[in-house]
Structure formats: structure tokens, C-alpha cells
Amino acid sequence: MPIKFLGGLIFILLIIILSWLLFPKVRLISQKQKELMNQQEIILPQPSKRSETSIEETLSERRSVREYKDEPLTLQEISQILWAAQGITAPLRGGRTAPSAGALYPLEVYLIARKVDGVEPGVYRYLPEGHKLNRVLEGDVSDSLCGAALRQASIREAPVNLVIGALYERTTRKYGERGIRYVHLEAGHAAQNIYLQVQSLGLGTVVIGAFDDEEVKEVLNLPEEEIPLYIIPVGKIVVAK
Ligand SMILES: Cc1cc2nc3c(=O)[nH]c(=O)nc-3n(C[C@H](O)[C@H](O)[C@H](O)COP(=O)(O)O)c2cc1C
Helix, strand or coil: HHHHHHHHHHHHHHHHHHHHCCCCCHHHHHHHCCCCCCEEEEEEECCCCCCCCCCCHHHHHCCCCCCEECCEECCCHHHHHHHHHEEEEECCCCCCEECHHCCCCEEEEEEECCEEEEEEEEEEEEEECECCCCCEEEEECCHHHHHHHCCCCCHCCCCCCEEEECCCCHHHHHHCHHHHHHHHHHHHHHHHHHHHHHHHEEECCCEEECCHHHHHHHCCCCCCEEEEEEEEEEECCCCCC
16 A cells, blocks of 8 residues: 555656657746746846947937837846946945046936836845845836826836935035035936937936926836936837838
8 A cells, every 4th residue: 555655656657757758848937927026126137347339329319309119128238227327336435337426326217117028026225235126116117207297298108217316415424515516417427328329229218307206206116315317218210010
């Protein structure tokens, strides 16, 4: 009787091992599902430091683009754009792609993902240290974000939006009232980096300043002391026929 029982057990185990080996697709899907369930933190792929386009070409071709294809962006593209905005380029002293008064870094960058390959819709905070994303909200909030910005359609239609938020205290602690000016100048630097990186990737973007601060804060669940300065939709350009 125990031998029969053992034989049955070995048979069942063999079936499980065989199906695992013979149906890799099943294995891959369940692996992907596991990854999707565990998207609290997303380590971004390394950004590229090379490009086919010169900085001069990128500057001369930069334009604001407000219409996008309804197609997802890749995580590689997201990684590149976030790195351009606030990525760390001097790890020892924490220096970033954009300058910062007193190296105090008062800006926070958020990814509002609607359609990104392999990423669940949601709101993610970019963490320059470690070049990763931390999810702060689940689900697609792009329609509510559009509602908070005079219903500007580019926000709802883009596969992703970036939001640049500011924590003034990080800079005014040292520079007083003048720190407010510094924070706004820094948001401009980060936004221009985004414009140029997006252009160089062959994608389209526009910076949006017309929105209700309180509504945006509510939609993104921002901390009380954090003020949104820019909403920046990004997507693939619709080529005119
Ligand atoms: C501070 C600021 C706020 C802006 N706000 C908006 C906006 O709310 N909506 C929009 O569609 N474009 C906005 N823009 C983009 C401008 O309309 C755009 O840069 C301008 O028309 C010049 O076009 P170009 O960027 O293609 O050179 C803003 C630009 C800046 C600098």
C-alpha cells in the first residue's frame, strides 16, 4: 500500500515537472503575472548615453506636440526621459542632469502611466538614487488629470504624463524667499531636458502650466507641501498624411 502511494506521488510529480518543461509559455505568463503584481518598485533599465541626433539638430527641431498615437511607450523610453529630467550623472556627489541651486534638488518627478509596455497603469514617483520608480497610486488617473487642467486633450490622450512637483522648503531653508525663484528656474531646466530628450527619441511632448494646483494635488495624492509646476504629456507623434 505505501509503495502504491509512493508510486502515485512520483507519477504526479513527474507530470508537474514535465508540463513545466514542455509548456514554457505557461511558465512565462505566470512569471509576468508575478512581476505585474509586484510593481510597487520598478528598477528602470539603464539609459543610453549615445544618440544618432546632434544636440544642434535636436534644438532646431524641438516643437511642442499636442497629439499622440494611442500606442504604448517602452520602459526604455521612460527610463531615458526620466534620466534626462533628474537622473544622477555624478554618483559620488549626487550630481544630476539638471543644475540645482546649492545642489538641494527640490524637484520630484512623477510618471502617470496609462500605456507603458509591462507597467500597470498608475502614478509612480521617480527615485533618481537607484534609477527606479515607486508606485504611489494604482490605476489610470489621466482623465482626472486632464479634468484638473482645463480638459486639455493632450493629457488624456498621451500614453504617459510626467508631473514636475516642487518641495520649496528644501531650497528656501537655505536661500529664503529667493529660493522660490530658484525652484522655478530648476523646473525650467528639467522640463527643457525632457523636451530635448523626447525630441531626440523621435517622440512628442508639450509642457502644460495651465491647471488647478489643488485639483492636481488631489488626483496625484501629493503631500500637502508639494506643489505641481508642470504637467508634461509624452507620446508617439501622429505623422500627417
Ligand atoms: C510656462 C509655460 C506654460 C505653458 N503652458 C501650456 C499649456 O497649458 N498648454 C499648452 O498646450 N501649451 C503650453 N505651453 C507651451 C507653449 O504654448 C509653447 O511652448 C509655445 O506655443 C511655443 O511653441 P513651441 O514650444 O513649439 O516652440 C506652455 C509653455 C510654457 C513655457
